[in-house]
Amino acid sequence: MNNGSVNVVADMDKEIIVKILSGEATEKERNDFFLNCEANPSLKEEYIRLKNLWVLSIEEQAPNKQKLFEQFWATTRRSQSNRMRRIVFEAAKYAAILIISFGLALFVNSEIATNSDFVQTFSSEAGSVSSIELNDGSKIWLNSGSQLQFTEKSKKRVVASLTGEAYFEIAHDPGREFLVDVANIRIRDLGTKFNIKAYDTDDEITATLLEGKIDVQNVKGKSLFEMNPSDHFSFRRSTDKYNLTKIDPSFVAAWKDGKFVFIDKSLREICNELEKWYDVQITISNSELESGKYTSILKRTTTISQMLEMLKVTTGLEYEIKTNKNGLDMIMIK
Amino acid sequence: MDVSAKYDIVRLKTGDRSEYEKIYHEFFDVLYSLSKQYLMNTDDAEEIVQDAFLKLWEIRSGLNDQSNIKNFLYTLVKNNCLNQLRNKQNAARLIKNYHYQELQYNYEALTKTSENYIQFQELKEKIDLAISELPDDLQVVFEMNRFQDMRYKDIALKLDLSEKAVEARMSKALKILRTELKDYLPVIYLVSKLLNE
The missing domain is CATH 1.10.1740.10 (RNA polymerase sigma factor, region 2, helix turn helix motif)
Known part of the structure; x- marks a missing residue:
């Protein structure tokens, strides 16, 4: 056996190292070898060198990679709220805004953009509605799974990056305009109540005015048209075309009061809403059913099973709920 | 890369x-x-x-x-x-x-x-590919020498070639591989250091 003064590692020792690395060495061999190393730095060096070489030469595969990916993905669905809650704490000291919430209001991220203004991100997780009260008394409600960024400047208040649905009740301030940027449209508020829906998953973006007046502008700030109460503006991202119609706005923001209101909606449209709220996936296997129109008002506190049971009783639809391994519910409507 | x-x-x-x-x-x-x-x-x-x-x-x-x-x-x-x-x-x-x-x-x-570890795993695939793309006569010589540890003399005997010819084929093969794998030089350097230390 070599001792510390000899730099050459004997072939016999190399063989032991290889046995250890490949898992073939006995407990005793391992024990003796590692004790030996303590007195013999060159043996230790050789072990480290061969260990790294060994690791380089091996590529092991986990037998259940796809399952692990599904777990990872399911965690990303959940982790957002935890992470946000952590940041809530850190950001609390910047909170110039009072958060009131009857679901879970999340003060996600605040970064100081300049000395005078900072960007705050608010979000609402699936299955809850959050509301935010601004310094000036304005209020914003965020529907399930929605997010927006709010920047307060001396001359203006800007909402950007809205994904999802938000309802605004804005206190008019002639000195500080309130702007909402969504897709390539800018909405300039003139003291109003309005609802904007801009889910990532939907091609269509809509804005409905309940009270007051808003000015819709393009990115360059050129006024496109003014909206009056009951005006319903829709914009398609795919075609870049917009359309202005009149609708009954009474139920547009029913979501903020904890209700689902579906008036003459197709089953697919209804299911899209339910998916966002309950964080489930709904498949409709019968394509004839997809286009059938329904009208209903439901409480959001209803569970998904109650909701489906109600659909079954009133419409005769059959359904099946499956929970996959990651806890995500898959619903099949037949 | x-x-x-x-x-x-x-x-x-x-x-x-x-x-x-x-x-x-x-x-x-x-x-x-x-x-x-x-x-x-x-x-x-x-x-x-x-x-x-x-x-x-x-x-x-x-x-x-x-x-x-x-x-x-x-x-x-x-x-x-x-x-x-x-x-x-x-x-x-x-x-x-x-x-x-x-x-x-x-x-x-x-x-x-180092992060070269990941690149080395990529490199292994690249090497296999590059070797498989060598012209047949070079590939045979290369594999005998590098994978079967055969000396030039033995390869020459087995393939009925002169030792000089084996040497020439080896150096030609290595030259091609060097060009093919040049993007991975830092990794190769790292590994060769581990091997020769």
Whole structure:
């Protein structure tokens, strides 16, 4: 056996190292070898060198990679709220805004953009509605799974990056305009109540005015048209075309009061809403059913099973709920 | 060569499932293998790799075209493995056997690895490909010499060639491989250092 003064590692020792690395060495061999190393730095060096070489030469595969990916993905669905809650704490000291919430209001991220203004991100997780009260008394409600960024400047208040649905009740301030940027449209508020829906998953973006007046502008700030109460503006991202119609706005923001209101909606449209709220996936296997129109008002506190049971009783639809391994519910409507 | 370039940063930022699936499948094995070898435990390895991907998910909004996703994942996995080895070492301190040292050596070994580790795993595939694309006469000589450890003299005898001819074919093969694999030179350098030390 070599001792510390000899730099050459004997072939016999190399063989032991290889046995250890490949898992073939006995407990005793391992024990003796590692004790030996303590007195013999060159043996230790050789072990480290061969260990790294060994690791380089091996590529092991986990037998259940796809399952692990599904777990990872399911965690990303959940982790957002935890992470946000952590940041809530850190950001609390910047909170110039009072958060009131009857679901879970999340003060996600605040970064100081300049000395005078900072960007705050608010979000609402699936299955809850959050509301935010601004310094000036304005209020914003965020529907399930929605997010927006709010920047307060001396001359203006800007909402950007809205994904999802938000309802605004804005206190008019002639000195500080309130702007909402969504897709390539800018909405300039003139003291109003309005609802904007801009889910990532939907091609269509809509804005409905309940009270007051808003000015819709393009990115360059050129006024496109003014909206009056009951005006319903829709914009398609795919075609870049917009359309202005009149609708009954009474139920547009029913979501903020904890209700689902579906008036003459197709089953697919209804299911899209339910998916966002309950964080489930709904498949409709019968394509004839997809286009059938329904009208209903439901409480959001209803569970998904109650909701489906109600659909079954009133419409005769059959359904099946499956929970996959990651806890995500898959619903099949037949 | 730039692995990040293969990914659609915009889709990663928006949390597109298929893009994460792609990255997951590309890097999982290599990171898992690394962790498992040093930690000597499959559960710990799985957890550490999973955590690294979750971290990537968390910072997705900060990704940009310059983001090196490969290095990001590698660094996280390496550091978490090092932490985990330290924790295990603390636990092993009480038990008087060789585990404490083994963990210590693995710790030291791991500190010496670099992000080239991942590139080396890519390199292995590239080498196999490059060899398989060599002209047949060069390939035969190369494989006999490098994989079957045959000397030029023996190869010459077996193939009924002169030793000079074998030598010429070898140097021609090496020249082609050098050109094919030139992007991986830093990795090759690292490995050759390990081999010749």
